[in-house]
Amino acid sequence: xxxxxPEEAALWAKVTATIRPLSREPDDLPAPPVAVAAAPRxxxxxxxxxxxxxxxxxxxxxxxxxxxWDRRLKSGRIEPDRTLDLHGHSLDRAxxxxxxxLERSIAAGDRVLLLITGHERKGEPxxxxxxxxAAVHDWLxxxxxxxxxxxVRSTHRRHGGGGSLYIILRRR
Numbered sequence: 001x002x003x004x005x006p007e008e009a010a011l012w013a014k015v016t017a018t019i020r021p022l023s024r025e026p027d028d029l030p031a032p033p034v035a036v037a038a039a040p041r042x043x044x045x046x047x048x049x050x051x052x053x054x055x056x057x058x059x060x061x062x063x064x065x066x067x068x069w070d071r072r073l074k075s076g077r078i079e080p081d082r083t084l085d086l087h088g089h090s091l092d093r094a095x096x097x098x099x100x101x102l103e104r105s106i107a108a109g110d111r112v113l114l115l116i117t118g119h120e121r122k123g124e125p126x127x128x129x130x131x132x133x134a135a136v137h138d139w140l141x142x143x144x145x146x147x148x149x150x151x152v153r154s155t156h157r158r159h160g161g162g163g164s165l166y167i168i169l170r171r172r
Contacts, residue, residue, distance in 0.1 A: 065151050065168065073166055076156030080114035080166070081105065086132050087118055094132045095139055102145040105169060113167040114155065136165065 004012060065073075072078045084101040086094045098115070105113045117133040140152060148170050155164040 065153075069168070070153075073153050073168075074156065078112055078156075078166065080112045081108070081110035082112075083114040083116065085116040087116065089132065091131055091135065094136075098136070098139060099143065099145070102143065102148070102167070102169075105167075106145060106148050106172075109172060111169055111171070113169065115165045115167055116163065117165065118163050133163070140167070 082101065082105050084097060086097060089097060101113060101115075115136065117136055118130065137152065140146060140149060143149075150168045150170045153166045153168065155161060155166050
């Protein structure tokens with residue numbers, strides 16, 4: 001592997017300066033040195049296309065509730081205590097709104113927060129819509145409030161179906 005030339009290093013520095021992490025926590029790990037492999041010589045075999053592997057389930061999605069909760073959620077008989085609609089929010093504003101709504105719901109003793117995210121768009125990045133829906137499970141798992149979240153479930157049709165989520169909060 002070869003080192004980056006000064007021009008390549010300057011270009012890479014410009015690219016990395018435009019990247020903003022989704023997490024609000026600072027990254028304390030030092031950046032690994034960047035090196036570029038030398039071009040191979042001779043016949044180059046075709047690149048193997050990696051098969052996508054499904055992501056492991058986030059613990060909040062796999063968290064178990066008693067059978068009564070799950071039946072009531074699936075039938076739509078649960079009425080949310082609070083609703084948060086994220087339509088029209090940027091990623092940063094959505095993260096802040098989720099954090100504030102969780103804080104208020106926990107303080108008020110709410111049990112069910114209805115989070116309206118919009119439908120996730122399937123396809124290759126970059127996608128202009130559906131980014132909030134795609135990131136929300138990771139945000140919730142990394143949230144400072146994750147210990148107060150009992151489970152995250154898909155909503156009944158009358159509460160938004162695939163474009164919304166129930167966030168079930170633990171009892172205090």
